[in-house]
Amino acid sequence: MSEDEQRARDEAGLAALEEWEAHNRDAIVSGGGPLGRTMRATTDTVTDAVNQMTVFIVVRAASLEAAARLLMDHPHMTVFPCHAVEVMPVLGADTDDEGRPTQSD
Template identity: 40%
Template sequence: MKTYLAIFLGSAEAMDAWKKLPEAERNERGQKGIAEWHKWVSDHKDAIVEMGSPLGKTKRTDKNGVSDTRNELGAWTLVKANSQEEAAKLFLNHPHFMIFPGDRVEVMECLPIPEKQ
């Protein structure tokens, strides 16, 4: 089996729309989403290598120094599967985009670091 990194993504527009929902609706959807997310974890516990976590605000470091930035990254999880297709299918109908304002989950294989020549 191979290991795959799943990145939970969401647009700034989707998050801004979520924040504009009435507080009661947002709280209700949030509680339902957390419950469904825990159910997803339970249903896929044998495939989960590392649960991961939500991601906070972002700082960018480049040749110009450090600055604030905003991106679409929302959370991450490591899973194991026989193929990338199998790994991606673990996230079908995930609450990240079915309940929460996330747009998608992208899944990529974690490749080994090449040996020093």
């Protein structure tokens, strides 16, 4: 893609991201951000590691599936060249083992 095409896609993607975030404001716990280089630590070594994660966001939803469905139209898949979003629960005092909220805010 040419520089002009990339710039146009970036502009469209950022506008779509702003719109998505505004529409889903109540579900967003943390806007997250881009992720950088990955390293793996064991009890013996620290080495470079590779994964497919490039950005993160934290959302609150009634279930793991509801969180996944919320992200189905995220601009990283509809505008930018990301093919999928992986969704996992953040477990804590207010979630069960599946990441479902156990109390309301």
